[in-house]
Amino acid sequence: DIQMTQSPSTLSASVGDRVTITCRASQSISSWLAWFQQKPGKAPKLLISKASNLESGVPSRFSGSGSGTEFTLTISSLQPDDFGTYYCQQFNSHPYTFGQGTKLEIK
């Protein structure tokens, strides 16, 4: 199975900050990576597919990059609504493993 490791596990930042979350795969997954945002009590929401494709309706302050084994999710200017937990998921091969999550708190 492909292991996905996210860092940091928790992150506290202020409105307007630039925030970066990293996701590493235990083997190459090309660009077969998605990023999700989850708020308490809600289903995950797809933000980015294929490592860098921004989903329709997702604010342009979100961006994704990387390929192979190293990926990043960047929020260029943090907004109050961006709190929640962020997960990466590889869809290169079954099982479609998730990272352990990064909890983002707004200072």
Next chain:
Amino acid sequence: QVQLVQSGAEVKKPGASVKVSCKASGYSVTTHYMHWVRQAPGQGLEWMGVINPSAGSTGYAHKFQGRVAMTRDTSTSTVYMELSSLKSEDTAVYYCARAVPVGYLDYWGQGTLVTVSS
């Protein structure tokens, strides 16, 4: 618009089985694979498996093989996930999620809380 509507919360005793449904609307259920993901309280997301609603073929995470069964009823556009021999560690919210052809999950159900307690 695409919607996945799941069945309601369940409370089960250890050793019992639970069957969660996921009704799709706004698209043809046979055109997209459906995945199941669970989340234990305060924990991360765990992929359980996938069903091809057109063929009925399935693929399960090793952890759940022998204990999980994913089925579908195309006449009602509904996909099911049944988990047997329940343990307290199976207490979680279970999600169905639609996959696009290249594989990522674009639409999710609202989740179904399954509580396993004696």
